[in-house]
Amino acid sequence: MLSAPRPRSAVFSTIAELAPGVLLCGAISLLAYALQWGEERLLGHGYVEALVFAILGGTVVRTLWTPGRAYAKGIVFSGKTLLEIAVMLLGASLSSAALAAAGAPLLAGVIGLVVLALALGYGVSRLLGLSPTMSVLVACGNAICGNSAIAAVASVIEADAEDIASSIAFTAILGVIVVLTLPVAAAVLQLNEVRYGALAGMTVYAVPQVLAATVPVGPVATQLGTLVKLVRVLALGPVVFGAALVRRLRANDGSAGPAPRASVWRFVPWFVVGFVALAVLRSLGGVPDAALGPIRVVTTVLTVLSMAALGLGVDLGQLRKVGARATAAVTLSILALAVMSYILVQHLPL
Template identity: 25%
Template sequence: MENQSYLVSNKSTFLFEIKKWQQQMFFIFLILICLSGFISPPIALLLGLVVANLAGHPFLHLNHKATTILLQVSVVGLGFGMNVNSALSAGKEGFLFTIASIFSTLTLGFFIGKWFSIEKKTSHLISCGTAICGGSAIAAIAPVIKSDEKQTSVALGVIFILNSVALFLFPAVGHWLHLTQHEFGLWCAIAIHDTSSVVGAANKYGAEALQIATTVKLARALWIIPVALITSYLFKNKKSKIKIPYFIGLFILAMLCNTFVSQTALVAPYLVSIAKTGLTVTLFLIGAGLNWKILKTVGIKPLLQGVLLWGFIAIAALVSIIYLS
């Protein structure tokens, strides 16, 4: 009887390992498809969402670290396709939009959080993620306010859901309104949360939009530092360390090389191509990390706060760009 029980147990373990191996091989196969260049970043994101909720993510414990590294490397690679003079011009124009949108979004987020009776730290993380640069801002602000895992997860869930929508919605709206490459690049840099979705949407719209969007978005990301300092004062937590996005410095260095080092032209197109492929894989992994369990933890009030803030910043930025710039 014991031998029979042992055999049944071994068979179950063996079948489980086979199923796990098949799941891993299937997931790796999908990553290879993303690397092939046959699918666009938005489709890669959608594919990831489908896989997460039907087959599951066999490497979920590595997902956050992988997406962070891939995104940063991809952004640096895109720098080799950009010109410093054009970037400075775009950054200068986006500066006033950035200041106005960040502080108006944070202020509105505070009042919406109060109105909906959303937990204070969760509300602040959603506001910072919407105002600056999505998941990167939340990752930087979370240790400053000492948020717990649930508070951070809810905020990240809200931002990633809206990012996924933005990747499909923004290019469609841009074409519908006949926005120029310049206008669209500026708009999505201000109104889309995460750098990954900003670059994905702008890349779909055109090369000029991609350059403007990436430059303005990364300049915007630097506002993590002053916002984190203000946050530490408001939450009375002056001992917390602030995470500085160092990869932005490498992005600037890549632009300088592309502009002033003539030899860079020999490899720049290949580096940019690799960076765009890396972005496609990044968006696939982001989608694969959004299963129903994570989506259910978000809750209607935090999601509604995120939607209202996103609607505000998207409409206000669009009107300002069309009529005031």
């Protein structure tokens, strides 16, 4: 009598589900590295990093072809989990220069910038005729961390699918545009590496986009930009908690439905905790200098993979589906954030 076939292990099943998407991101990443290598051979210098080529390559692929469901989990894994690991590893190489620059004035300035950007984003959106719910989503996405903030806040204020889709669609596309133009603008403005890192951390929407915007400039810009960005990410917890509290108070007044409970700690990402832990470990001498080289290589490779996944999430055709008022609100909000960030970094002791 034949025995029943043994079921595949959970690990093997997970690998099989992730493989198509991860391999697609890997193929785009290899092409990005090949383009960077060719650029260096032809021009003698890599003016465009593999990170940028990976974003552009993923965007082109996504615009010309929509990957099927078989690729979805691997793309999400590459764009989220691998990126989070890369961000965590950055803590191990956090330099003393970046730590010195991230003093109390900078951290206070970042917090103040988030509060001001929230108020300004909401006000601009309302002036353009967007609904209160849509205005909250645009303001949070612009001030904190793009799509992640939009999704988190939307779950608390019970935004409808159309508002969520509209606010996310153009935010994703505009985020890539900012990544590609910010280094050029910084060069024109003649910002040093420290000030540029602070500007990128204050302006760019998502953590992976901060890496894409700062790695070509230098390690200090990357470390400081990531640190500043993580401060903005941590603001998501209090903002979501506050949104839930306001909704609960309104519910008690009978003007809204029951508000879901929210915990601040639920919105403190694990990789932020890991980043801080590795930074402390590094400062205590727990990370040897010999390990920094391999860590940087792994971090760079994982980041390029995540950039390819980021590009695969950008469909330029979606621009047609975004309303003019929502587009104007997001655009004006990010421009105002960039101007405020530039003024702030110019007046901070960096």
